Amino acid sequence: xxxxxxxxxxxxxxxxxxxxxxxxxxxxxxxxxxxxxxxxxxxxxxxxxxxxxxxxxxxxxxxxxxxxxxxxxxxxxxxxxxxxxxxxxxxxxxxxxxxxxxxxxxxxxxxxxxxxxxxxxxxxxxxxxxxxxxxxxxxxxxxxxxxxxxxxxxxxxxxxxxx
Amino acid sequence: xxxxxxxxxxxxxxxxxxxxxxxxxxxxxxxxxxxxxxxxxxxxxxxxxxxxxxxxxxxxxxxxxxxxxxxxxxxxxxxxxxxxxxxxxxxxxxxxxxxxxxxxxxxxxxxxxxxxxxxxxxxxxxxxxxxxxxxxxxxxxxxxxxxxxxxxxxxxxxxxxxx
Numbered sequence: 001x002x003x004x005x006x007x008x009x010x011x012x013x014x015x016x017x018x019x020x021x022x023x024x025x026x027x028x029x030x031x032x033x034x035x036x037x038x039x040x041x042x043x044x045x046x047x048x049x050x051x052x053x054x055x056x057x058x059x060x061x062x063x064x065x066x067x068x069x070x071x072x073x074x075x076x077x078x079x080x081x082x083x084x085x086x087x088x089x090x091x092x093x094x095x096x097x098x099x100x101x102x103x104x105x106x107x108x109x110x111x112x113x114x115x116x117x118x119x120x121x122x123x124x125x126x127x128x129x130x131x132x133x134x135x136x137x138x139x140x141x142x143x144x145x146x147x148x149x150x151x152x153x154x155x156x157x158x159x160x161x162x163x
Numbered sequence: 164x165x166x167x168x169x170x171x172x173x174x175x176x177x178x179x180x181x182x183x184x185x186x187x188x189x190x191x192x193x194x195x196x197x198x199x200x201x202x203x204x205x206x207x208x209x210x211x212x213x214x215x216x217x218x219x220x221x222x223x224x225x226x227x228x229x230x231x232x233x234x235x236x237x238x239x240x241x242x243x244x245x246x247x248x249x250x251x252x253x254x255x256x257x258x259x260x261x262x263x264x265x266x267x268x269x270x271x272x273x274x275x276x277x278x279x280x281x282x283x284x285x286x287x288x289x290x291x292x293x294x295x296x297x298x299x300x301x302x303x304x305x306x307x308x309x310x311x312x313x314x315x316x317x318x319x320x321x322x323x324x325x326x
Contacts, residue, residue, distance in 0.1 A: 005219070005221030005222065005259075006221060006259065006260025006261060006262065007260065012262070056168070057168065057244055058168025058169060058243070058252075059168065080220065080221070081220055081261075089221075089261055091257065091263065092263075093256045093257055093263040094254065094256055094257070094274070095295075096168075096169065097169020097170065097274075098169060098243050098244075098252055098254060098274045098293065099169065099175070099274060099294070099295060100255075100256040100272040100273060100293070100295040102296055103266075109263040110263060111257070111261045130260065130261065130262050130263070131262070131263065132262060132263040132264060132265045133265055
């Protein structure tokens with residue numbers, strides 16, 4: 001895995017790595033096509049009820065998550081770097097057109113990098129969450145980063161095997 | 164001028180346009196090489212006493228400005244989009260490696276786009292500052308956006324004619 005534009009910082013960043021048994025192209029499709037993403041993005045019983053993707057630097061990445069109680073959590077970020085079937089980066093600190101986002105109360109901005117590469121008949125999947133502070137890293141960890149991304153990835157694999 | 168990834172918003176953004184009588188390549192060099200940038204970036208009697216540039220998406224754009232009283236104002240952002248001799252975009256909302264920046268008290272994040280194109284023997288120069296809110300736009304305007312960017316550009320032209 002190449003990380004050409006940033007250095008992983010153990011004190012600030014979180015990393016999630018797995019090998020999954022579907023091809024990189026299927027992982028890519030699951031992450032980059034709204035009609036796929038809504039099926040797996042949020043660990044059940046949460047739902048993703050809307051998704052908008054403009055897959056290019058400066059393009060929008062918007063989702064609306066819904067809690068089991070029906071409360072909606074919209075989030076709008078933008079893509080920063082896209083290399084098809086290899087890697088993409090987006091951030092919650094900027095919206096479409098690279099416009100700075102206004103922080104919500106207690107919000108935690110982060111930049112995420114998803115990297116995929118072939119691994120036998122499957123895919124090595126790496127997700128990195130990049131934070132501005134140790135506090136934000138801890139907040140993200142305490143929110144259940146490892147478990148949440150793991151469950152979402154399991155849903156992704158199961159869903160993509162079914163389509 | 165093409166603005167492929169964002170739409171100018173009169174309520175949120177500021178635009179500065181001028182025609183200058185040096186070639187686009189000289190304007191580009193002035194903005195992208197630290198040894199040039201320190202000579203013109205800050206309207207006198209302020210000074211730019213340090214500059215670091217890694218001109219690629221995710222690369223650092225760091226300056227240290229110094230007030231006439233000797234107080235230093237460091238700023239670290241990152242580039243988002245670079246098209247040589249045409250356009251570059253950077254933001255103060257992210258640092259190198261696309262890492263979200265921690266806001267300073269009363270800080271105002273913005274994304275800036277500098278576009279240049281040939282205009283006869285000179286250059287049409289456009290700077291756009293992109294804000295998250297009307298309040299940040301007004302704060303930037305009140306800080307003297309138009310005057311400051313104008314004076315810096317005059318310094319840029321004068322300096323580049325001398326090198």
